[in-house]
Amino acid sequence: MNDYRRLILVGAGHAHLHLLSRLREYRQSGLRVTVIAPGPFWYSGLGPSLLGGDAEPGDDTVDVRRMVESSGAEFLEDVVTRILPDQHAVSLRDHPDLNYDALSLNVGSCITGPPGSEEFATPVKPISRLLELRQRLTSRPRSARPLRITVIGAGDAGVEVAGNLRRLLGHLGQAYRITIVSPGRRPLENQPPRAAELLFASLAPFEVHLLMGHRVTQVGPEAVTLDSGASLASDLTILATGVHPPELLRSSGLEVADDGALKVNSFLQNPNHPRIFGAGDCIHFDEHPLPRIGVHAVRQAPVLHHNLRAFLAGTPLRAYRPQRTYLLIRNLGDGTGLLTWRSLVLRSRWALVFKNWLDARFVQRYQAKGG
Ligand SMILES: Cc1cc2nc3c(=O)[nH]c(=O)nc-3n(C[C@H](O)[C@H](O)[C@H](O)COP(=O)(O)OP(=O)(O)OC[C@H]3O[C@@H](n4cnc5c(N)ncnc54)[C@H](O)[C@@H]3O)c2cc1C
Numbered sequence: 001m002n003d004y005r006r007l008i009l010v011g012a013g014h015a016h017l018h019l020l021s022r023l024r025e026y027r028q029s030g031l032r033v034t035v036i037a038p039g040p041f042w043y044s045g046l047g048p049s050l051l052g053g054d055a056e057p058g059d060d061t062v063d064v065r066r067m068v069e070s071s072g073a074e075f076l077e078d079v080v081t082r083i084l085p086d087q088h089a090v091s092l093r094d095h096p097d098l099n100y101d102a103l104s105l106n107v108g109s110c111i112t113g114p115p116g117s118e119e120f121a122t123p124v125k126p127i128s129r130l131l132e133l134r135q136r137l138t139s140r141p142r143s144a145r146p147l148r149i150t151v152i153g154a155g156d157a158g159v160e161v162a163g164n165l166r167r168l169l170g171h172l173g174q175a176y177r178i179t180i181v182s183p184g185r186r187p188l189e190n191q192p193p194r195a196a197e198l199l200f201a202s203l204a205p206f207e208v209h210l211l212m213g214h215r216v217t218q219v220g221p222e223a224v225t226l227d228s229g230a231s232l233a234s235d236l237t238i239l240a241t242g243v244h245p246p247e248l249l250r251s252s253g254l255e256v257a258d259d260g261a262l263k264v265n266s267f268l269q270n271p272n273h274p275r276i277f278g279a280g281d282c283i284h285f286d287e288h289p290l291p292r293i294g295v296h297a298v299r300q301a302p303v304l305h306h307n308l309r310a311f312l313a314g315t316p317l318r319a320y321r322p323q324r325t326y327l328l329i330r331n332l333g334d335g336t337g338l339l340t341w342r343s344l345v346l347r348s349r350w351a352l353v354f355k356n357w358l359d360a361r362f363v364q365r366y367q368a369k370g371g
Contacts, residue, residue, distance in 0.1 A: 004032040005312055008090060008098060010080045011106040012037035012064040014044070014294045015279035018301035019104070019308075020064055021369040023071035029309055033073040034098060036080055036090070040064055041366070042127035044294050045359040048331045051130040052164030053171055060127070062366045080107075083252035085273040102275050102312055104304060105262060109243035109281035109292055113152060116219035121237040124157045133238075134168055146175040146207065148233050150224050152216045153240035154182035155190070156330055159199055161240055163333025166206050178208040179232060181224070183215040190291075191340050198347040202332045243292050245282040257284035266319035268304050269311070277311075279304045285322065295326045298362075329355035 007026060009016050012035060026033045041062040049055035068075040082091040089099045111123040122133050147169065151162045162180050169176045180187065186196040187210060203210070211232075218225040224234050245261040255263045255272045261284035262270060268283070270276040280297035290296045303320040310317050329337040329351050337351030 004030060005101040006032045006034065006099065007102045007104070007308060007312065008100040009033065009035045009104050009106070010037075010090065011108060011280075011282075012041050013106045013108045013280050014041075014297035015301050015304060016104065016106040017041055017062065017064075017366050018298070019305050020067050020071075021366060022305060023068060023073045026309065027072055029313065031309075031312060033068075034076060035064065035068045035073060036076045036078050036092065037064055038077065038079050039128075043359065043363050044125075044127050045355070046363065047124070047127040047130045048160040048164040048333065049356070049359075050127070051134050051161060052167035052331070052333050053134065054167075057131060059360065060363060062363065067366070067369055080248065083248070083254060083276075085252065085254060085276060088275060100275065102277065102308055104308055105249070105276065105278040105282055106280045106297070107246050107248060107282045110246055111239050111241060111243055113239040113241050114216050114218055117152075117237075117239050120219045120221050121152070121239040123239040124161050125243065130161070133165075137165075137168060137174070137236075138172060140174075142172070142174050144175070146177045147235050149176060149178045149236045149238065150216070150232060150234040151178060151180045151238045151240055152182075152219075152224070153242065154180050154184060154187035154210065154212070155240065155242060156188065156328065158182070158238075158240035159187055159332070160330050161238055162208055163202065164331065165238070165333075166208055167333040176207055178206075179211050179234075180208070181211045181214050181216055181226070181232070183227075184212060186212060192343065192345050194345040195338060195340055198338055198345065199332070202334050202336060202338070202347065206334075243281060249282065257289070259284070266321075267307050267317040268300060268320055269307065269317065274311070277304060277308060285320070288322075290322055293326070293328070295328075296322060299323065329358075331355060 046055045046060040065075045078092045078094050080090045089097045091097050188195045215227040216224045223231045249262045250256045250260045262278040264283045279300040281292040307317045325342050327341040329339045336347050337355045338347045339351040
């Protein structure tokens with residue numbers, strides 16, 4: 001009989017990537033690690049560049065299978081369909097159930113939209129959908145009539161995707177009219193008003209329009225319906241309506257917040273099921289809910305790495321202390337980046353150069369570990 005203890009990592013997202021790069025340390029502690037993920041890691045920060053044609057899949061992905069197997073751990077290309085917390089087991093789509101001594105969930109988030117979205121809209125997540133969208137538009141015959149595009153949502157992802165769609169269509173020589181629709185009063189509502197002013201300046205030269213104060217209530221094959229009852233012709237509809245955790249957590253009977261996120265304490269550990277940890281977009285951090293941004297997923301990773309090993313060794317856990325401020329730079333698709341940090345808001349070419357440098361450095365660091 002084997003006397004190893006098994007750690008299962010579900011999802012190979014921004015939070016688990018750091019752990020995957022240090023899997024040898026788990027083995028040295030006498031642990032068997034199994035990683036379950038449906039495919040490679042996609043870095044979201046470069047997603048808009050991927051759409052706009054300034055990045056290629058090789059710039060934006062990490063081969064996690066190679067990373068895991070080169071460390072002597074087990075990789076299962078699969079998805080978890082149910083967590084059985086009382087049995088300390090997970091069910092998978094294509095493999096038999098697996099038991100764990102500790103489980104870490106980094107299953108990210110999904111986007112849902114108004115009725116009809118699933119059939120007729122393209123979500124901005126998973127990031128691989130942005131590449132598919134680029135390929136679809138590139139292979140589509142050019143039309144003299146402008147392509148009518150609706151982007152639902154005027155948050156960070158909505159404005160980056162709208163700007164980079166415009167960039168792509170410009171390269172392709174395809175006329176377009178893009179409308180960003182949002183119920184808010186202004187785009188980027190969670191940022192100082194200056195951010196919206198700079199965005200307007202970026203969009204002004206192009207056929208990209210903002211329709212604020214409106215909600216899309218239905219998506220169809222050739223139009224979207226607004227809450228006013230009006231219809232907006234739309235050849236292509238993009239969903240950037242904000243994210244929520246996957247249904248898996250609630251349907252498995254885990255303790256979740258109202259939005260379905262796994263409840264965790266400051267140790268990133270579920271209070272009801274101490275063998276279960278979580279990080280990234282799929283958690284509800286009990287001390288105070290965190291914005292669903294990659295920055296938190298990445299910062300949680302070293303704490304998660306420590307705590308999983310400490311939990312299995314019976315030594316003290318460490319608390320995650322979220323930073324209050326963080327730097328965000330959006331790629332606006334016009335060669336500039338919109339940077340926000342504390343009260344600083346600026347738009348410049350250098351901001352985008354800096355973002356691209358930071359993003360490439362992040363991905364390349366982990367690509368090198370997969371070698
Ligand atoms: C267009 C866009 C641009 C963005 N830009 C930025 C940015 O510049 N900076 C920033 O901080 N944030 C950005 N974000 C937000 C960022 O993408 C998320 O906060 C980040 O991806 C969260 O990382 P994560 O580790 O929680 O999940 P993810 O990195 O999304 O990984 C989750 C993983 O879990 C896997 N998974 C899901 N379900 C299962 C299952 N049942 N079984 C097995 N595996 C499963 C998925 O396949 C995926 O690999 C952006 C988002 C978008 C949409």
